[in-house]
Amino acid sequence: MLSSKGALFSKRPGNVTSKSHMWGGAKVSSDSRSVFRCQAVVPAVKPNASAPAVTPEVAKDLYYDMVLGREFEDMCAQMYYRGKMFGFVHLYCGQEAVSSGIIRALESRDYACSTYRDHVHALSKGVPAREVMAELFGKKTGCCRGQGGSMHMFSAKNNFLGGYAFIGEGIPIGLGAAFQSKYKCDVLGEGNDYAVTASFFGDGTCNVGQFYECLNMASLYKLPHIFVVENNKWAIGMSHARATSSSSGDQDPLIYRKGPAFGMPGVLVDGMDVLKVREVALEAIARARSGGGPTLIECETYRFRGHSLADPDELRSKDEKAAYAARDPIPQLKQYMLETSMATESDIKDIERRVMEVVDDSVKFADESPKPERGQLLENVFPDPRGFGIADGGRYRYELPGFSSGTAAVS
Amino acid sequence: MLLQRHGSSAKCMSSRHSRQSLMSSRRGSLSVTRSQKKQIMMWEALREAIDEEMEKDPTVCVMGEDVGHYGGSYKVTFGLYKKYGDMRVLDTPICENGFMGMGIGAAMTGLRPIVEGMNMGFLLLAFNQISNNCGMLHYTSGGQYKTPVVIRGPGGVGRQLGAEHSQRLESYFQSIPGVQLVACSTVANSKALLKSAIRSENPIIFFEHVLLYNIKGDAGGPDVYQSLESAELVREGTDVSIFTYSRMRYVVMQAAQELEKKGYNPEVIDLISLKPFDMDTISKSVRKTRRVIIVEECMKTGGIGASLSAVINESLFNDLDHEVVRLSSQDVPTAYAYELEAATIVQPSQVVEAVERVVGSKLAYV
Numbered sequence: 196m197l198s199s200k201g202a203l204f205s206k207r208p209g210n211v212t213s214k215s216h217m218w219g220g221a222k223v224s225s226d227s228r229s230v231f232r233c234q235a236v237v238p239a240v241k242p243n244a245s246a247p248a249v250t251p252e253v254a255k256d257l258y259y260d261m262v263l264g265r266e267f268e269d270m271c272a273q274m275y276y277r278g279k280m281f282g283f284v285h286l287y288c289g290q291e292a293v294s295s296g297i298i299r300a301l302e303s304r305d306y307a308c309s310t311y312r313d314h315v316h317a318l319s320k321g322v323p324a325r326e327v328m329a330e331l332f333g334k335k336t337g338c339c340r341g342q343g344g345s346m347h348m349f350s351a352k353n354n355f356l357g358g359y360a361f362i363g364e365g366i367p368i369g370l371g372a373a374f375q376s377k378y379k380c381d382v383l384g385e386g387n388d389y390a391v392t393a394s395f396f397g398d399g400t401c402n403v404g405q406f407y408e409c410l411n412m413a414s415l416y417k418l419p420h421i422f423v424v425e426n427n428k429w430a431i432g433m434s435h436a437r438a439t440s441s442s443s444g445d446q447d448p449l450i451y452r453k454g455p456a457f458g459m460p461g462v463l464v465d466g467m468d469v470l471k472v473r474e475v476a477l478e479a480i481a482r483a484r485s486g487g488g489p490t491l492i493e494c495e496t497y498r499f500r501g502h503s504l505a506d507p508d509e510l511r512s513k514d515e516k517a518a519y520a521a522r523d524p525i526p527q528l529k530q531y532m533l534e535t536s537m538a539t540e541s542d543i544k545d546i547e548r549r550v551m552e553v554v555d556d557s558v559k560f561a562d563e564s565p566k567p568e569r570g571q572l573l574e575n576v577f578p579d580p581r582g583f584g585i586a587d588g589g590r591y592r593y594e595l596p597g598f599s600s601g602t603a604a605v606s
Numbered sequence: 607m608l609l610q611r612h613g614s615s616a617k618c619m620s621s622r623h624s625r626q627s628l629m630s631s632r633r634g635s636l637s638v639t640r641s642q643k644k645q646i647m648m649w650e651a652l653r654e655a656i657d658e659e660m661e662k663d664p665t666v667c668v669m670g671e672d673v674g675h676y677g678g679s680y681k682v683t684f685g686l687y688k689k690y691g692d693m694r695v696l697d698t699p700i701c702e703n704g705f706m707g708m709g710i711g712a713a714m715t716g717l718r719p720i721v722e723g724m725n726m727g728f729l730l731l732a733f734n735q736i737s738n739n740c741g742m743l744h745y746t747s748g749g750q751y752k753t754p755v756v757i758r759g760p761g762g763v764g765r766q767l768g769a770e771h772s773q774r775l776e777s778y779f780q781s782i783p784g785v786q787l788v789a790c791s792t793v794a795n796s797k798a799l800l801k802s803a804i805r806s807e808n809p810i811i812f813f814e815h816v817l818l819y820n821i822k823g824d825a826g827g828p829d830v831y832q833s834l835e836s837a838e839l840v841r842e843g844t845d846v847s848i849f850t851y852s853r854m855r856y857v858v859m860q861a862a863q864e865l866e867k868k869g870y871n872p873e874v875i876d877l878i879s880l881k882p883f884d885m886d887t888i889s890k891s892v893r894k895t896r897r898v899i900i901v902e903e904c905m906k907t908g909g910i911g912a913s914l915s916a917v918i919n920e921s922l923f924n925d926l927d928h929e930v931v932r933l934s935s936q937d938v939p940t941a942y943a944y945e946l947e948a949a950t951i952v953q954p955s956q957v958v959e960a961v962e963r964v965v966g967s968k969l970a971y972v
Contacts, residue, residue, distance in 0.1 A: 339748035349747035371711015408704025584882025
């Protein structure tokens with residue numbers, strides 16, 4: 196965080212740009228065809244600033260959230276190998292600064308939309324760890340009654356719009372929530388400002404057509420939407436440099452530069468530094484909320500584990516992994532809090548202990564929860580169960596015996 | 607994506623009047639009561655449906671290409687943007703997957719969008735969103751989010767529109783769990799069904815037909831709705847049950863006129879609900895006539911008729927005196943040339959021939 200702390204900003208691996216705090220200038224001029232320039236700015240916190248970037252409460256909340264994310268994901272790995280969860284499980288370890296930095300800056304009325312790497316986004320948005328773990332165990336007490344699984348975490352009460360298995364397919368959903376926010380305010384006359392939506396996705400998604408379709412519509416309609424690219428350099432085994440062409444005359448394929456190309460500010464931020472991510476998030480949220488339109492935030496980050504628990508992760512070099520491990524966001528924040536006296540060692544141990552309690556409790560809860568009954572099979576296919584149609588004899592199928600026990604023939 | 611606009615296709619129909627034109631005979635075979643009310647065209651009826659529901663419920667909105675200022679390529683949203691504004695009648699850029707997903711996200715968070723595919727075929731580009739999010743999301747979210755969208759647009763074979771503008775997507779969409787497929791066919795049912803679809807909590811894919819927008823008829827008032835799951839009895843009969851939908855209803859009714867002269871008495875049922883099938887109406891009819899012909903415009907392979915035929919075989923086998931006969935479009939792309947296009951789809955003469963074959967000679971019954 197503090198630029199004088201040289202150790203935190205040590206050499207980056209070869210394929211990482213050295214310009215790690217570039218802003219796509221947020222110049223919103225009165226001219227409708229604003230030109231968004233990219234310019235370097237100084238880090239948010241000056242070395243000898245008297246006022247810290249965040250309050251101790253915020254710093255501790257961020258620390259708790261990041262540690263929760265890390266411990267939860269590590270527990271998932273354990274549980275997977277013990278046969279408690281199956282299928283495709285994509286862990287977020289290493290990227291916590293992005294989730295905590297952005298989502299903890301949102302209000303509860305704001306929305307977050309994710310991908311298959313959604314456990315930690317859900318936790319940051321306030322979905323209880325119990326509900327996420329039970330969902331992973333496939334129990335009926337999971338946030339989606341065991342019907343979604345790892346890649347489909349939804350929580351309406353927390354305005355968490357979902358995990359999505361196909362990359363890119365969540366971004367239009369997030370955009371739809373942003374459209375609804377604007378509609379609610381401008382058409383229905385409810386509220387004075389917009390609820391904001393943040394959609395998260397990776398570097399690989401930045402080559403999917405839906406991404407570009409959404410960049411265009413977000414700008415065109417000036418929707419209160421934030422595009423958050425978690426550029427961890429790898430899409431399973433495809434490195435970003437091998438999958439994406441450089442554009443705008445750049446040497447490297449810089450994703451944030453696509454923002455100005457579509458009429459919105461684009462900003463690149465050190466995604467291993469939660470305070471920097473938060474600073475960038477606050478600006479983007481303020482812009483969206485006041486009607487200034489969307490922002491594209493590219494977070495340079497890294498996943499410490501493979502793409503999923505099934506990925507042998509053989510293509511990434513040991514050096515690259517080591518370099519990012521040295522930039523682990525959690526020890527960074529811990530060190531910052533201790534140095535600025537925002538927290539004591541004992542406070543930090545307290546936070547970590549609380550996290551372990553929550554995580555252990557979530558496993559116990561998930562373990563002890565009942566499995567879904569057969570009767571759940573047909574319940575949530577249609578909100579209006581008349582959608583299953585009319586059976587021979589004149590009754591709607593949902594009225595037949597066997598429907599609520601999941602044994603009725605519905606077609 | 608240049609599309610033959612509504613206006614020009616109307617001219618097209620009248621200029622082909624000398625050819626075997628189904629439009630003129632269609633008007634004759636419509637069972638329209640002679641009322642004093644002014645008859646309206648189907649596009650007007652659909653427009654009334656959208657207007658009435660938008661007026662009743664401010665969360666109802668429309669999204670699609672050229673739905674706003676242009677008024678809709680088949681005039682279904684003509685002038686509505688003036689009344690409701692650019693946000694409630696949203697002109698989208700050309701990005702079907704993107705704006706379909708945007709509509710679904712808006713539906714999840716409280717709005718009730720009507721998303722138009724300028725031609726149903728264009729919705730192939732939105733298949734990701736329709737299948738994964740529109741259909742499945744209510745289930746994968748454990749019932750937390752619903753997607754009360756209406757996805758509507760013109761499909762079917764028109765007048766020499768070429769292969770890509772002549773597609774029947776009902777067969778592609780039918781396997782998607784969690785969606786209902788509804789096909790309107792008359793002025794009255796188009797309005798009542800669209801109103802019901804807009805009010806439904808379920809996602810409805812609403813099939814209109816390019817050649818039916820100009821048919822005239824009576825539409826119901828602002829409080830007339832129609833069950834989305836029920837089939838319509840078009841003609842009561844005893845010899846054979848003919849199940850059909852959309853424009854093929856008129857092809858069948860044209861054939862029925864000829865069949866009546868020959869002494870046949872077919873029962874004609876318009877499925878309306880392509881998914882789920884109204885097995886009550888269907889079973890009653892099959893038990894009465896013991897013979898089934900399905901007349902559809904989609905391809906034979908994997909079509910609506912394929913599903914219906916399987917269901918009838920499985921559940922009404924002992925009530926049948928003849929195997930289920932399907933008259934469907936050929937499994938070929940729809941050619942541009944008129945003769946080849948006509949050979950691709952089912953014609954009234956084929957329906958007549960099929961009934962004669964299935965029911966047998968009528969001389970013995972005279």
